Amino acid sequence: MVTTQPTAELGLAALDDEITVDALPVEGEIPSWLSGNLLRTGPTTWHAGSTALRHWFDGLAMLHSFTVHDGTVSYANKHLETRTHRSAEKAGKLTYGQFATDPCRSIFQRIQSAFSGAVTDNANVNVAKLGERFVALTESSIPVEFDQHTLETAGVPYRAPGQLTTAHPHYESGAMLNYAAKLGPRSSYRFYRVDDRGTEVLASVPVRNPSYMHSFGMTERWFVLVEFPLVVEPAAMVFSGKPFIENYRWEPERGTRVTLVDRRSGEVGARRTLEPFFAFHHVNAYDDGGDVVVDLCAYPDAQIIQDLYIDRMHEIMRDDAQRISRSHLTRLRLSGNGVSSEQIGDATIELPRINGHRARQPHRYVWGTGTRLGWIDEIVKIDTSDGSSLTWHEPDQYPSEPVFVGRPGAAEEDDGVLLSVVLDAQRGHSTMLVLDAGSLHPLARATVPHHIPYHFHGQFSRA
Secondary structure, eight states, X not given: OOOXXXXXXXXXXXXXXXXXXXXXXXXXXXXXXXXXXXXXXXXXXXXXXXXEOOBGGGSEEEEEEEEEETTEEEEEEEEOOOHHHHHHHHHTSOOSOOSSOOOOOOHHHHHHHHHHTOOOOOOOSEEEEETTEEEEEOSBSOOEEEOTTTOOEEEOOOOOSSSXXXXXXXXXTTEEEEEEEEOSTTOEEEEEEEETTEEEEEEEEEOSSOBOOSOOEEOSSEEEEEEOSEEOOHHHHHHHOOOGGGGOEEOGGGOEEEEEEETTTOOEEEEEEEOOOEEEEEEEEEEETTEEEEEEEXXXXXXXXXXXXXHHHHHHHHOTTOOOOOOXXXXXXXXXXXXXXXXXXXXXXXXXEOOGGGTTSOOOEEEEXXXXXXXXXXXXEEETTTOOEEXXXXXXXXXXXXXEEEOTTOOSTTOEEEEEEEEETTXXXXXXXXXXXXXXXXXXXEEOSSOOOOOOEEEEEEO
């Protein structure tokens, strides 16, 4: 066995310390126009008391805040004080089921949990803005509000209308729009809107065997569900004794079904089926005349879920012969004649972002993370017009999702910067990396005095 990147495993080491630093050391020059707050959430430890958590998605949540002003960067981090976190500390073990780790519970306790809404609030996936408030999200029905400045947990602002939802809402006129899965004898997909007035269900589509969908698409006219053939029998979940995701089965003979739901009427407008594949993340979707275009990061199957179990991640990081499953930018086009699928370029890409002003419109550029060796080790920019790509990578540097921030007044789609939290495994700490979004040329780095474990998503809020 040949091992060349053992230092990558630092990203799976727990971070317990909570700190506040008024001014991080900055190398390079941060653009003078960049002012605001980069907020991120993600797992910080894979133990809940005596319980070893089995999957990357299971880790207990921590918030991270980078505040940029006049070329300086301050930093703070804080555990998200959820009932999942508090109960694990009190009981000395996991008490709420996670993505791939479940506490030992009797059948009675499982049934009681399913019908009482006692689900995890371990919001370790994404950060969203709800009006002037900020919430951390996961795939359960419970978001967690927090204070942008102190990172103090502030309660539950709403409940999604189903047991499952996504941590990737869309935004319109100050409201969040999302989808939820209501599981039961008569399961359904529900689209809902959340604003200061409350939560409203906009459409409901019945389904017998719900698909696992981490995100969804939305155009000006349609909600878009891409139903991968990773499906569950809801009634069996309560009695199986398995963690959440292990109840889902890969059934490629179903193919992948794309469902359009009219945002005004709530009616199903079209359903098309194509070859089986899997994706976590939609990139963007838009109406193109009578067609609907959907871009996502597609895998040939759902093996990526297995690759993200903690034991498997360690194997990948220790051995050059091991590789994480790789996804590619893929474009679906739905028309009156059917649906087509096309891979755009050869670059691998995950954790995708676009210029937010292009949401629900044709976009040219997509940024994300890529994989050169075994684990995520580069930032990628793909030009959808011709499939060409640029990359940024340096030895022993492991980047997170790159967040695009446009330069005020910019005319070009890629005129701005990318902000990524990068693990410098050789030096044992993390940095906030600022890249020119057009060229991927490094502009500046702000060094954090500790490492930040591998995490998922975040948002930049302008000052």
